[in-house]
Each structure stands twice: as structure tokens, then as C-alpha cells.
Amino acid sequence: MTKLGVEDLLDATVDRLERSESRPGQVTMAREITSAIESGRHLIVQAGTGTGKSLGYLVPVALSGRRTVVATYTKALQDQLAKFDLPLVASVVEAELGHDLTFAVLKGRSNYLCLQRVDELNDRSQQLDVDPSGTAAVRKLIEWSHETLTGDSGDIDWSLSDNAWRQVSVTSEECPGARKCPRGNDCFAERARALAQESDVIVVNTHLYALDIASDGSILPDHDVVIFDEAHQLEDVVSSSASVAIGPGRVASIASTIRSVIADDALYTRFGRAGTSLTTALAARSGQRVALPLEQSIADALVELRLCTDDALTA
Ligand code: SF4
Structure with missing residues (x-):
């Protein structure tokens, strides 16, 4: 098989779009990112609307074969990457390069339903012979816990109240850790982390990346490349997530x-x-x-x- 360059792979990817069009800025961006990854240097790209920046960085990342974290500021962009751009690039990589490109979205622990919390709610109900939750909203979440494969609150397709979600989830400070938890083996948050560990591209929000920096890399798997999309928010998010206020x-x-x-x-x-x-x-x-x-x-x-x-x- 002939060795494909980044422009070839980008062309093959863009060709699959419904409205495929030549975007010189995207090509320049992809070339510069390839060069930055190969030489191990930092790169800042300012790309206007319509550049096609997601594919402009995902294609070089896919071609590099290096494990990469993509950190975004908004959930909308996370969804776009996970549901559209990454599946597209993965299918092109499989067709053109003959191997898989795996990817996962990893969120903070409180975004996943906690099975231990649900067990505790159920135990309490049996002991007191009362409804475990007191509210229909929590009952619905407990029922959902038997059906969901991910436990990810982002997969819920009804209007979810923060109060109900808090009753079936824990923050990372509240979680004792998988080894000490009776449900550690089938914990949704742990499964998401395990999936991320095995993925080539991991999508996170900037806040989680900042927490990973603050915790000396204890949250995210080792990676070679990080792309900060929507980087205009980076300084503020890192400052507020990874800092201690003393006054x-x-x-x-x-x-x-x-x-x-x-x-x-x-x-x-x-x-x-x-x-x-x-x-x-x-x-x-x-x-x-x-x-x-x-x-x-x-x-x-x-x-x-x-x-x-x-x-x-x-x-
Ligand atoms: S390890 Fe246990 S307590 Fe922590 S999130 Fe998972 S199920 Fe909940």
C-alpha cells in the first residue's frame, strides 16, 4: 500500500462529506500540525469559522499514530467530535490505512451514574419499607440504571433535574475508589476510564484536562499529543480548575x-x-x-x- 500523506488522507476524508469543498486554510493547518507533531513542538493555530478545523487536526492526529487527547470547552463540540468527526475519520483510516482508529469521550466522575449510590438507595428503601427516592425523577433514574450501557448523563433523553442526578451520582471526592467500592468492578465511570485507556483519541473537556494537570496526571491515560480546541477559554478554565485561592x-x-x-x-x-x-x-x-x-x-x-x-x- 502506498504511504499516504496528510493531504491525501484529508482529501479522502473531505470527499466523504456531503458538501465537499477545497479549504486551503484546512490544508495549511493539517500540514502545520503534522509538522508540529513530528518535531514535538507546540503550535498555536487561529482558524476562522468555516476552516474545518476539527478535521484539520483529527486527520494529522490519525496519521501520526500517537495517542492524543482533544480537550474542548463546550459540550456541543465534544458531541460533534464523538458523533460525527471521529467516526468519519475512523472509517477513512480503516479504508485508506487498513487499521482501526479507536476513540472515547471521558467525562468527570459525577457525569456517570454511581451504582453504589443506587444500591444504597435501594437498601435504605428495604430497611425502612419506603420508596427509595421519594421522587419519580429518581425512580426513573434507578430504572434507567438497569438499561444504560454507559451510565453517562449525556445519554439521557428526558429533562433531567440536577437534584435528582445528585442523588444517583458522586463527585470524585465522594467516591472511595474502585478498589474499596463494592460496585467498583462494574462501575460506569471506571469502565469509561478503562475504555479511554485503550483508545487512540480521547475527547475530554478542558476542565477535566486541568484537573489532570493538577493531580499529576492521575485522571487521564498517558498521551503524546494534546489538542486544545476552543483554546481562547484555556487560561481561564485552567486557572479556575487547577488553582487554590488564598486571600x-x-x-x-x-x-x-x-x-x-x-x-x-x-x-x-x-x-x-x-x-x-x-x-x-x-x-x-x-x-x-x-x-x-x-x-x-x-x-x-x-x-x-x-x-x-x-x-x-x-x-
Ligand atoms: S467506584 Fe463505586 S462509589 Fe465510585 S463511582 Fe463507581 S460505583 Fe460509585
């Missing part, structure tokens, strides 16, 4: 909590002073992003706060 108000609240449990006025005073130093150091940077390396006054205030916290924890 004078928080320091004051911690100081008063410490005072109520530790009889050490000197420590309380030190906390107060460190909080004031932080306020003063940050005042000039109000509304701005504080970049590394930190200014000396901010670094000094944070070090003092850290020392106070260590002293409080060992008091």
Missing part, C-alpha cells in the same frame, strides 16, 4: 478557626500580621494575574503564612 479574607477565617481550637494568642497575632502583609503586597496587583517568580513581598507573606500553618498543625 486576606480566607486567612482571617483560618485565623479565627485556629483561635477557637488552639489557645495561643501569639500564633493568632502572627496569622493576623501575615494576613495584613499579604493584603498590602497584593493591593498593587488587584485585578491582575500574579506571575512567577513572585514579587519578594508576596513570597515573604506566603512563607510566613505557611510557617504559621505548620505551627498550628503541630500545636
